[in-house]
Amino acid sequence: MTQLKDLLSVLENVANNPAQVINKCLEEKRLMIGCAPEYCPEEIVYAAGMLPVGLWGGSTSIKNANLYFPAFACSLVQTTLELGMRGVYDRLAGIIVPAHCDHLKCFGQDWKVAVPQVRFIPLAHPINRKLEAAVEYLKSEYFRIKSVLEEIGGKPISDQALSEAIEIYNDHRKTLREFTTIARDYCTTITPSLRHNVIKSGYFMDKLEHTQLVNSLIRELKKAPPEEWQGKKVILTGIMAEPNEILDMFEDYGLAVAADDLAQESRQFRTDVPQGKDPLEGLARYWSCMEGCSLLYDPQKNRRFMLKTMAEESRADGVVACIMKFCEMEEFDYPIYKKTLEEAKIPLLYLELDLVTPSLEQVRTRIQSFAEMISRKR
Template structure:
């Protein structure tokens, strides 16, 4: 257990102080840092340039200036990112990469350029018709623009060999994360919902090969322990994020463990590998065509519903918790379909509204308590 505690302490230090992690990386390597807005950022290109990609998923901060730039119906992740930018939190970034999978993110690059003109914006437009070869080829040209923009910052070319190596690093990290999530189900007392989230979140502020080593070591140490008995209930989470941690701690208070997730900030980031091939940029672009079950990746068949039902049954979960990011249109479109199908399948589900700026969790505490009592009845 001491080894596990040390690994988790190292992860907590990084996740709790991302600014210091960025400074440490600069001091150690002399390389730059690029911020990656949600949700699918080609981090491998940044990594291949020797720079550190860091996740920008907002956070809890008092919104005082951002609403002069973005509308009040903008999701709290974007409100937080603009607020933090205005406060100078991101001053150490060399650039930010933004995709445009939703209406809000389509306008954020212009807002960002106004707020922090000194930090370069690299925008990506992902094709909606992502399954056809033309869509893949188009996205390759978008990634080429990203590559050229990063090269302009570093002054050095990004070779195909470096890209292939970085793709290998990231695919290995994805495998490590999938293995950890599978193993963690057997240790609900050690890997609480908040701890599970910590392990995943810390990877946004570390070089991926280093994070993979920590995760592999954690998985190795967990497997040395006997599986832990659990008398409480098991759930699957879906949505964009399940932050802040205070929300996850309420799950633990009510003897609810998370056995799997379909969160944009968590498993959606590592459940689909980049396929092998000779052209690394084309391989990165093809990954977008392989992603399934995400509200931000166009899917008229709505495979997400069946994927979630299968995940609940595969993990033996007692129910589903839909973590609805406030003002997230893509997720709001999916929720009625998911709720209807889960009711038809006889699987209990709970709708929680997520707002990073929320000060009190009493409403969520009451709803989670009621859900736990329903599952126990």
């Protein structure tokens, strides 16, 4: 039990205090590259011997970023730029910014001017991602990023290093998949907030080390029989379930997380990078294999069916749409899956989240009402 508590405490500490990890990295003279949301080829960074660091904004007020963004930009880009402008990321050797949405396209261009001390490494994914030509094009983008990283690191990145990085990352993905499956059987120990922090800590650690810690955690959890859960279970869908306080609210009202469909969490690890002779091609093909995210072209809107299946298979009592305010990608998907879930009589809660000016009491009321509503259902 102590071992379990210790492991959780280590991971939670990393998630809440990434600066400590970063300082350790600096002591070891390991270069760090920031990876902006949502899908960066971290494996290339890792193969360069550098540490990929996930940058997913943070709860803060805006004092500088409004020189670039009007108030209606999503708070993920606003707060990341704000922190960048305050010098919080000055220790990074660069930042990879994918142009998944209109907010991120502009964020990258603004970063170039606003935070010139942290090198901007752009990335534009192909959206028509099922075409073979898309794989070729994305491979060229990754090749360019690889060259930039070689220049920063002062040494070439071998195919072998890339293949090893892919293996380490796929192993990490497998471990996190196992963790999220196990976690739903231990809802008392693994609270929504702890579940989030176990996953989030991986953005600031060497993936090899993180995999080992999460594997140990899984082993420790399994030592005890599955816990009986008296409350209800929900699925979280959206980009991310922050600010942190909202996950504590779930706990307060007896809600556990059955599974998630969040870009910051499961969408990162539910698919493996295909292995092959050419590692860059494998990474590029990975983008074609992923499904069910608002950032992935999906004219059939299969995400709605994936969510329904996920809710049924994990026996969740409801779905919570964690909508980052002003995130158009998620806002367009919502009415579509809302209809599907309503037809399947799966309760759905719309939570509008904002890292800049969170109206937490309003969120609390909505979570509380939802919890009461689904409790009455049975």
